Each structure stands twice: as structure tokens, then as C-alpha cells.
Amino acid sequence: MKDSRIEQLAQNLLEYSIQIQAGENLLIDILGEDGMELAKELAKQARRKKVNVLWNITNYEMLRILLQDLDEEQIKQYAKYDLIRMKDMDAYIGIRANSNLSELSGIEASKMNLYNQYYTLPVHFEERVKHTRWCILRYPNAAMAQMSKQSTEKFEDFYFQVCNLDYAKMSRAMEPLKELMTKTDQVLIKGPGTDLKFRMKGIPAEKYTGKNNIPDGEVASAPIRDSVNGVITYNTETTYNGITFQKIRFEFENGKIIKATASDHEKELNQILDTDEGARYIGEFALGVNPYIEKPIGDTLFDEKIKGSFHFTPGDSLEESDNGNRSSIHWDIVCIQTEEYGGGEIWFDDVLIRKDGKFVLEELKNLNPENLI
Numbered sequence: 001m002k003d004s005r006i007e008q009l010a011q012n013l014l015e016y017s018i019q020i021q022a023g024e025n026l027l028i029d030i031l032g033e034d035g036m037e038l039a040k041e042l043a044k045q046a047r048r049k050k051v052n053v054l055w056n057i058t059n060y061e062m063l064r065i066l067l068q069d070l071d072e073e074q075i076k077q078y079a080k081y082d083l084i085r086m087k088d089m090d091a092y093i094g095i096r097a098n099s100n101l102s103e104l105s106g107i108e109a110s111k112m113n114l115y116n117q118y119y120t121l122p123v124h125f126e127e128r129v130k131h132t133r134w135c136i137l138r139y140p141n142a143a144m145a146q147m148s149k150q151s152t153e154k155f156e157d158f159y160f161q162v163c164n165l166d167y168a169k170m171s172r173a174m175e176p177l178k179e180l181m182t183k184t185d186q187v188l189i190k191g192p193g194t195d196l197k198f199r200m201k202g203i204p205a206e207k208y209t210g211k212n213n214i215p216d217g218e219v220a221s222a223p224i225r226d227s228v229n230g231v232i233t234y235n236t237e238t239t240y241n242g243i244t245f246q247k248i249r250f251e252f253e254n255g256k257i258i259k260a261t262a263s264d265h266e267k268e269l270n271q272i273l274d275t276d277e278g279a280r281y282i283g284e285f286a287l288g289v290n291p292y293i294e295k296p297i298g299d300t301l302f303d304e305k306i307k308g309s310f311h312f313t314p315g316d317s318l319e320e321s322d323n324g325n326r327s328s329i330h331w332d333i334v335c336i337q338t339e340e341y342g343g344g345e346i347w348f349d350d351v352l353i354r355k356d357g358k359f360v361l362e363e364l365k366n367l368n369p370e371n372l373i
Helices: 004-017 033-048 060-068 072-087 109-131 142-147 152-163 167-183 266-273 362-367
Strands: 025-031 052-058 091-096 133-138 186-191 194-199 206-208 218-221 229-233 238-240 243-245 249-253 256-261 282-288 309-314 334-336 345-348 351-355
Touching (some): 004 152, 025 033
Antiparallel strands (some): 229 249, 238 243, 249 256, 309 334
16 A cells, blocks of 8 residues: 555655756656655656656665775766766755665775765765755665664654655744844854854855755854854764764864864764865854754754754855855754753854754744644
């Protein structure tokens, strides 16, 4: 029996997220074979709309073999043909559903840096992000359920509740926060192990409501590149290049991360930050507001939207809130400020706007969970 939740998700992706039209080219990118159920439903609905559907399936075991013996020329060739195809696309949906979330762990940092610099940057950051209507999402499988420490059935229920949220309602509630962030200059963030100051004057904010990511729920801007000073201690684990990091702590001086530590893999952490000059500067500052996401599951697409959280992102800045920082990485690392996680405060121009994960300004209270569900 067909799951109506999959049909609804496919419809939301095509009609709300990427707003696909007849005659347009759509690339369905399936990263790990567990996403085929959604991919097939997307293809069926897209073809009924007379959309030109192309697809790509990435097997992570094969990708690992290629990455282990990677050189610059090979990755440039790999990127060349994918870039040609991406240039022909009007829209893109990426379904990430790898059965082994650690398949790429242990790959040399130098190899992953080549992959990020010569493949991810030109194909995705420069072409797909800037020139297509795109949306990326995970798909529930046993690996994700295990990572979230839930049964597969319980995780699926959570997943579809989060992903089929009323994002139009959320979008309306986000508008006052977007306006406030756009006109804010000075930002102060305080919490356990965190005392951070930066400026945002002149950098616009943008709301993210299911157009580019599913699940979604964040309002983002960026600090003026050289304005960040102080220290931040992240209280969620994060995975990058197949390596899981915990208790990451950054010290900033005039925008640059001058010291980076973690409870483990500190060498690998600094290798990632040394990918290029922009990797040690911040490209995004965003507040998470999805009411159904309450705790981290170890997946960025979910964790960066946790209610009462913010993320402070080393690497490339977003096109909508560009602070001029350029990098082949973009690493959304999350800090949760609800009481359960130690609390914290965010101040805009000497006015407290959020305390212990709850918005305190009257015009922002519609973003608190009880008003979004």
C-alpha cells in the first residue's frame, strides 16, 4: 500500500519547494540507494506535469574507492561532465539516503579537500546553488533511525511530521525576524563557554522555509567578515568529511578562527579549517525555529533547524546574505540554547531578543514552538 505521506512530500517538493513547470529540466540526484522510493514518486508526478526528468544515483562504496585514489586531474574530469549537466538544469532535488553514514570516514583530508575544491565548489556552490531552483533533503532509513536512537517506524513518523510542516505559516511568522536581523548592527551571544560579539550592518537576512532544504526553519544572515571576536563552544556533535566531532570550540580574533579545539579529531578539525583562507572565517549566522525538531540527531539538515538553536558557520557565505567570504567548505555547526542544553542569550543592538531558546520580543513570539505547531 502506497504511503500517502510520500506522495504529499513529493507534491510539496515539486509544487512548493522548486515550483517546477512543464517543459523544464529537473535533475533528481539520489545519494544512496535508499532514497529510490521518493525518487520514483517524484519522477511519476514530474512526468505527469510534462517535466523533463534526469536522474543520477551515487553509490557511496564506489565513491569511496574513487576518493581513496583521487588526484587533481581526475576530480576535475569528474566535475567537468557533472557541471555540463548541471548547467542544463532548471531545478534540482537531492535525496541523501546513504545506508552507511560513515562510508567516507578515514579518507585522507587532502583527498576530501580536493573533492570539495574541484567538485563541490564548481558543481554545487557555484552552479547549482546560484543558477537553479534547488532543494536537498534526507530520506528516512535504518541508518538515520539508528543515528537518532529511535526505531525505524518512530523515526519515519518524526520525519514526515517535520518535513510536511505548514511552511507557508512558518514563512509568515519569520518575516519580523528577517526584518529585525536586516537592520541589526551589533550582535552579542552568551551561553556556557560562549561569549561572542560581531556586527551585521549592511548584510541582508533571509528566511528559509522549505524552498532549499527539507526539513527547514531558519532565518539567516552573516557577520561582517572581520568583525567576529570572542569564543564559541558548540554543544552538538557534527560530521564533516565522514568524521564526527564533538565539543568544538573556536576562538576568534578580527573574524578569523585563531584556535580550534574539539574533544577528539582536533588534527582533522584544523585540516578542514585550513582547506583555504575562507574556511577560518564565518559565512553564516542563523537562528533555528522548527518546532518539531527538539534535539540533535547528528544530521546537519535537521540539527541546524532545532528550535532554540543557532548555527555559526565556517566557510562560504550564502548568496542571499553575502559577506564576501569565499571557501570550498560551508560547515553548519549548531549550538542549542534551550534550558535543557544550558540556556543562553542573544542580543541585537543591546536588546535581548531570545533567552533560553524562547523569543522574548512581542513581534517575534509567533516563532515560539507553541505558536507554530
